[in-house]
Amino acid sequence: xxxxxxxxxxxxxxxxxxxxxxxxxxxxxxxxxxxxxxxxxxxxxxxxxxxxxxxxxxxxxxxxxxxxxxxxxxxxxxxxxxxxxxxxxxxxxxxxxxxxxxxxxxxxxxxxxxxxxxxxxxxxxxxxxxxxxxxxxxxxxxxxxxxxxxxxxxxxxxxxxxxxxxxxxxxxxxxxxxxxxxxxxxxxxxxxxxxxxxxxxxxxxxxxxxxxxxxxxxxxxxxxxxxxxxxxxxxxxxxxxxxxxxxxxxxxxxxxxxxxxxxxxxxxxxxxxxxxxxxxxxxxxxxxxxxxxxxxxxxxxxxxxxxxxxxxxxxxxxxxxxxxxxxxxxxxxxxxxxxxxxxxxxxxxxxxxxxxxxxxxxxxxxxxxxxxxxxxxxxxxxxxxxxxxxxxxxxxxxxxxxxxxxxxxxxxxxxxxxxxxxxxxxxxxxxxxxxxxxxxxxxxxxxxxxxxxxxxxxxxxxxxxxxxxxxxxxxxxxxxxxxxxxxxxxxxxxxxxxxxxxxxxxxxxxxxxxxxxxxxxxxxxxxxxxxxxxxxxxxxxxxxxxxxxxxxxxxxxxxxxxxxxxxxxxxxxxxxxxxxxxxxxxxxxxxxxxxxxxxxxxxxxxxxxxxxxxxxxxxxxxxxxxxxxxxxxxxxxxxxxxxxxxxxxxxxxxxxxxxxxxxxxxxxxxxxxxxxxxxxxxxxxxxxxxxxxxxxxxxxxxxxxxxxxxxxxxxxxxxxxxxxxxxxxxxxxxxxxxxxxxxxxxxxxxxxxxxxxxxxxxxxxxxxxxxxxxxxxxxxx
Amino acid sequence: xxxxxxxxxxxxxxxxxxxxxxxxxxxxxxxxxxxxxxxxxxxxxxxxxxxxxxxxxxxxxxxxxxxxxxxxxxxxxxxxxxxxxxxxxxxxxxxxxxx
Numbered sequence: 001x002x003x004x005x006x007x008x009x010x011x012x013x014x015x016x017x018x019x020x021x022x023x024x025x026x027x028x029x030x031x032x033x034x035x036x037x038x039x040x041x042x043x044x045x046x047x048x049x050x051x052x053x054x055x056x057x058x059x060x061x062x063x064x065x066x067x068x069x070x071x072x073x074x075x076x077x078x079x080x081x082x083x084x085x086x087x088x089x090x091x092x093x094x095x096x097x098x099x100x101x102x103x104x105x106x107x108x109x110x111x112x113x114x115x116x117x118x119x120x121x122x123x124x125x126x127x128x129x130x131x132x133x134x135x136x137x138x139x140x141x142x143x144x145x146x147x148x149x150x151x152x153x154x155x156x157x158x159x160x161x162x163x164x165x166x167x168x169x170x171x172x173x174x175x176x177x178x179x180x181x182x183x184x185x186x187x188x189x190x191x192x193x194x195x196x197x198x199x200x201x202x203x204x205x206x207x208x209x210x211x212x213x214x215x216x217x218x219x220x221x222x223x224x225x226x227x228x229x230x231x232x233x234x235x236x237x238x239x240x241x242x243x244x245x246x247x248x249x250x251x252x253x254x255x256x257x258x259x260x261x262x263x264x265x266x267x268x269x270x271x272x273x274x275x276x277x278x279x280x281x282x283x284x285x286x287x288x289x290x291x292x293x294x295x296x297x298x299x300x301x302x303x304x305x306x307x308x309x310x311x312x313x314x315x316x317x318x319x320x321x322x323x324x325x326x327x328x329x330x331x332x333x334x335x336x337x338x339x340x341x342x343x344x345x346x347x348x349x350x351x352x353x354x355x356x357x358x359x360x361x362x363x364x365x366x367x368x369x370x371x372x373x374x375x376x377x378x379x380x381x382x383x384x385x386x387x388x389x390x391x392x393x394x395x396x397x398x399x400x401x402x403x404x405x406x407x408x409x410x411x412x413x414x415x416x417x418x419x420x421x422x423x424x425x426x427x428x429x430x431x432x433x434x435x436x437x438x439x440x441x442x443x444x445x446x447x448x449x450x451x452x453x454x455x456x457x458x459x460x461x462x463x464x465x466x467x468x469x470x471x472x473x474x475x476x477x478x479x480x481x482x483x484x485x486x487x488x489x490x491x492x493x494x495x496x497x498x499x500x501x502x503x504x505x506x507x508x509x510x511x512x513x514x515x516x517x518x519x520x521x522x523x524x525x526x527x528x529x530x531x532x533x534x535x536x537x538x539x540x541x542x543x544x545x546x547x548x549x550x551x552x553x554x555x556x557x558x559x560x561x562x563x564x565x566x567x568x569x570x571x572x573x574x575x576x577x578x579x580x581x582x583x584x585x586x587x588x589x590x591x592x593x594x595x596x597x598x599x600x601x602x603x604x605x606x607x608x609x610x611x612x613x614x615x616x617x618x619x620x621x622x623x624x625x626x627x628x629x630x631x632x633x634x635x636x637x638x639x640x641x642x643x644x645x646x647x648x649x650x651x652x653x654x655x656x657x658x659x660x661x662x663x664x665x666x667x668x669x670x671x672x673x674x675x676x677x678x679x680x681x682x683x684x685x686x687x688x689x690x691x692x693x694x695x696x697x698x699x700x701x702x703x704x705x706x707x708x709x710x711x712x713x714x715x716x717x718x719x720x721x722x723x724x725x726x727x728x729x730x731x732x733x734x735x736x737x738x739x740x741x742x743x744x745x746x747x748x749x750x751x752x753x754x755x756x757x758x759x760x761x762x763x764x765x766x767x768x769x770x771x772x773x774x775x776x777x778x779x780x781x
Numbered sequence: 782x783x784x785x786x787x788x789x790x791x792x793x794x795x796x797x798x799x800x801x802x803x804x805x806x807x808x809x810x811x812x813x814x815x816x817x818x819x820x821x822x823x824x825x826x827x828x829x830x831x832x833x834x835x836x837x838x839x840x841x842x843x844x845x846x847x848x849x850x851x852x853x854x855x856x857x858x859x860x861x862x863x864x865x866x867x868x869x870x871x872x873x874x875x876x877x878x879x880x
Contacts, residue, residue, distance in 0.1 A: 685867065689836055742847065
């Protein structure tokens with residue numbers, strides 16, 4: 001994970017950049033070093049060659065001087081032997097060669113003059129740089145024929161144009177300087193008759209050589225290879241003057257093959273030798289310590305390398321911070337804000353101006369958030385419309401119970417819970433004439449708004465047709481035909497319709513492809529009503545429907561439901577199913593219709609374990625109580641025919657006139673449950689007082705409902721009185737003082753006082769717009 | 782409810798009723814007695830067949846007591862258990878002569 005973040009990538013890229021840069025720099029430095037070395041070596045070589053070339057020019061000039069002189073000697077001998085003329089010409093020649101110190105023409109004994117053994121013409125350059133003749137060398141004292149330079153040159157100038165060089169020597173007689181002499185032969189008809197000489201002062205060359213220090217510890221050697229003599233040396237391990245004239249091999253590093261050697265080691269240091277052989281057989285060698293040669297180069301490379309490296313690091317850091325600032329930070333910011341949007345804060349606006357790509361992305365985010373905001377608004381508006389639709393649909397189904405408080409022949413309770421906001425399920429019930437009560441439950445295929453719209457139309461249609469006096473068969477076939485006529489969308493409807501004659505209990509029912517209803521016919525509990533269903537409504541306009549008939553006896557209860565109940569799914573994907581419904585409904589077989597209906601739904605929800613409802617859940621429970629004899633007087637005792645359920649419910653308008661009716665119901669319950677005298681007395685006392693209170697005080701100037709529920713348990717009787725009148729908690733009223741004398745007594749409040757002192761437990765609650773007083777009488781039933 | 786009133790000697794009224802003294806019957810019971818109370822010194826209410834007295838019945842008894850206390854006396858005879866319970870509960874036994 002750590003290496004998948006942009007930040008880590010940035011670090012990686014920066015580091016990689018640095019590495020690549022380092023490698024490049026190192027390679028560059030290496031190449032630079034190599035080429036630097038080559039360049040440096042070439043440079044030194046060139047420099048030294050130039051220097052050698054300068055010397056060579058001097059040498060050539062000296063040699064030419066010597067040759068010119070030799071020619072002059074030959075002409076002198078051959079033509080006129082005029083010495084003055086010869087001197088003049090010689091001075092002129094020397095004026096052409098400014099590097100020559102002096103020189104002359106020397107003849108073998110008696111060549112020019114048979115009387116005069118020694119004959120020479122000599123000129124030299126004086127301190128004023130003027131070339132002047134000097135005739136002191138023609139004397140026997142000097143005897144040039146015995147001078148070393150003469151002996152060294154004369155025997156070797158064997159042929160014309162050949163210039164021979166003497167060893168370096170100190171001229172003691174003349175300028176007292178170190179010099180060498182170049183000489184050429186003078187011939188007369190092929191016979192060597194003398195030599196010309198030119199003196200070359202080499203002190204200036206030695207001075208130049210000692211300055212020839214390309215590096216601090218370089219040293220040079222200037223020698224005469226021909227005569228194997230050292231002329232000058234700056235070798236730091238020898239005294240320079242002591243070496244003059246000594247053989248070259250005096251220097252321990254010197255050897256013949258030095259020119260082929262890259263470097264030699266001398267006193268622990270490596271030296272690179274540059275060897276230049278001059279034209280006159282002289283030798284110039286410059287030795288440069290290798291370390292010094294490359295020190296500067298290395299310094300350069302190190303400095304350049306370091307600078308580049310620093311620049312590299314700097315660039316990498318810039319790259320890192322730049323990337324971080326322009327990529328990482330915006331990403332972080334985007335992520336953070338996207339989170340906020342995700343958490344539902346749709347008003348979040350992302351503000352990024354730079355870099356442009358992220359600004360673009362931020363704009364996209366903002367547009368997205370804006371769209372989501374709009375979509376959410378739209379959805380909220382749709383949801384509120386759907387919620388409204390749900391209310392309209394719910395209000396279209398009868399939802400006030402009991403729906404006919406004055407009709408006690410039956411109890412009915414029903415409810416629909418849509419899966420989405422609106423559903424395709426519905427139920428309905430109404431009297432289709434004075435006696436016949438019709439109830440139905442139906443399920444339109446499909447869900448949502450289209451199904452709900454279809455359901456509303458169908459419900460209205462059924463209501464209209466049902467009240468038109470047709471027989472059940474005619475009615476259902478008409479309904480089917482009408483649905484088919486209007487059914488362009490291919491909806492179909494499963495429906496169960498029951499029609500009960502409230503007086504006789506005759507029961508006619510039609511099952512149009514609907515789930516089998518459950519019916520309780522005796523004490524053994526609910527069973528599935530086994531009737532072969534008809535085809536669903538809306539499929540074929542001319543379908544034939546079979547109507548089933550039976551008779552209900554008081555206490556018979558029918559439960560109809562839609563597949564939303566049986567097909568409710570739990571977490572494991574298991575369906576609630578008909579078997580479980582069968583078991584569940586029988587838990588409630590002794591309870592009233594409302595408890596049964598709500599109880600089953602509660603059990604289904606418990607089963608679903610919070611899994612969202614996938615289909616509408618609708619259930620209707622109808623209980624037949626039997627005919628009510630609608631006459632007056634004492635016979636009203638017989639009005640109620642009750643089953644032996646654990647719960648008995650009474651609901652009616654609370655009036656003084658209806659009190660008899662209530663008494664009659666209460667007596668019937670007492671009889672059916674075989675309550676003891678004591679319990680009966682207490683129950684009657686309480687019921688009388690509370691009923692009186694409700695019709696007297698709960699509904700001032702109007703009539704309202706009273707609901708009385710009785711529930712028996714093994715050792716207690718629970719009695720609940722409920723009214724929807726003005727909120728009033730009788731338990732808050734202070735007890736009257738029953739010890740006061742009758743003259744001063746206030747007669748009010750005695751009733752509730754009696755109630756409180758008669759029951760064992762009493763509690764009051766104001767719920768759903770109703771006063772609910774719940775009492776318990778402990779007794780054995 | 783059946784109510785029978787009998788004047789005994791001079792100044793005594795014997796009233797016997799059967800059934801419940803409740804919201805339906807109490808008013809009628811009270812009216813019938815009050816109509817006969819002139820010059821009555823002693824009012825005897827036989828509760829032998831009264832099975833039940835509601836609070837509204839108690840009001841009637843209190844009214845009768847208040848009137849009779851001005852002109853004579855009132856007593857209840859043959860009071861049955863449940864009725865006696867109510868009378869005791871409400872303290873009516875404290876001022877009504879009951880047997």
